[in-house]
Amino acid sequence: MNTLPQTVFAQRAAFYTTSAVHKDKTVLNRVVELAQPQLTDVVLDVATGTGHTAFAFAPHVKSVIATDITPEMLNEGEKLKIENGIANVEFQLADAHELPFEDATFDIVTCRRAAHHFVDIAQALREMKRVLKPGGRLVIDDRSVPEDDFVDTTLNRLDVLHDRSHVRECRPSEWERMMQEAGCKIEVIEMYPKHRPLSALTEKADRADAQEIAAVIAALNEDQRAAMNVVEKDGEVYLNHWFVMVVGVKSEE
Numbered sequence: 603m604n605t606l607p608q609t610v611f612a613q614r615a616a617f618y619t620t621s622a623v624h625k626d627k628t629v630l631n632r633v634v635e636l637a638q639p640q641l642t643d644v645v646l647d648v649a650t651g652t653g654h655t656a657f658a659f660a661p662h663v664k665s666v667i668a669t670d671i672t673p674e675m676l677n678e679g680e681k682l683k684i685e686n687g688i689a690n691v692e693f694q695l696a697d698a699h700e701l702p703f704e705d706a707t708f709d710i711v712t713c714r715r716a717a718h719h720f721v722d723i724a725q726a727l728r729e730m731k732r733v734l735k736p737g738g739r740l741v742i743d744d745r746s747v748p749e750d751d752f753v754d755t756t757l758n759r760l761d762v763l764h765d766r767s768h769v770r771e772c773r774p775s776e777w778e779r780m781m782q783e784a785g786c787k788i789e790v791i792e793m794y795p796k797h798r799p800l801s802a803l804t805e806k807a808d809r810a811d812a813q814e815i816a817a818v819i820a821a822l823n824e825d826q827r828a829a830m831n832v833v834e835k836d837g838e839v840y841l842n843h844w845f846v847m848v849v850g851v852k853s854e855e
């Protein structure tokens with residue numbers, strides 16, 4: 603098992619509770635909307651962190667099981683659950699690559715902003731599909747990269763320097779292939795950019811990695827800057843981070 607995410611997230615657990623990026627209501631509302639929840643549904647939220655996605659589903663469904671491999675993230679989630687009086691979310695320690703649930707247990711499975719930490723996304727998707735009921739929805743939201751070799755390589759390099767537990771941010775075409783191979787029919791695939799300051803990448807990186815991030819940006823030519831939407835605003839460098847939402851439906855057979 604890759605234990606790097608646990609080490610990184612054990613240190614960042616309190617930050618995730620308050621992180622504006624992870625609490626972003628627009629994204630959470632879209633994930634809920636795409637899942638089409640019913641009040642009788644049982645939901646699994648994989649790699650829940652401190653539970654932002656699980657809590658967003660709680661008012662719309664019967665119950666949510668929220669799993670993660672980092673105990674410190676789950677402990678923060680437990681605190682939030684108590685503070686907010688949420689009764690129908692249960693936290694459980696589990697690796698996304700080996701989910702401790704019977705086949706066909708859940709009506710909806712979600713996984714938000716986490717798959718780029720998985721060593722084998724295809725295996726995690728097979729597990730998520732296995733525990734879904736036939737006709738159930740699998741909703742993924744994750745960091746992504748456009749279908750452009752240079753931007754793909756550069757952004758993936760920058761993000762590993764930003765956080766050494768990142769493995770790969772996939773293109774929409776890779777998501778499409780992996781979802782189909784896992785046995786889910788793609789219903790929606792939508793990419794969206796966020797224009798973010800370079801400091802979002804450098805502030806938690808160690809010094810050498812932050813210097814390399816700055817050097818990569820400084821070396822971009824005009825076309826490469828345009829492809830990554832690198833611009834200076836108010837004395838700060840901004841660039842695009844891309845995200846993808848994917849909805850797959852498990853066949854009824």
Ligand SMILES: C[S@@+](CC[C@H](N)C(=O)[O-])C[C@H]1O[C@@H](n2cnc3c(N)ncnc32)[C@H](O)[C@@H]1O
Nearest residue numbers: 607649650651654670671672697698714716719
């Ligand atoms: C960026 S946080 C996202 C949290 C949450 N899904 C959200 O939307 O706010 C990524 C989470 O993935 C978890 N994680 C990384 N690898 C994992 C794995 N193999 N299985 C389960 N959780 C994992 C980390 O512990 C961390 O809590």
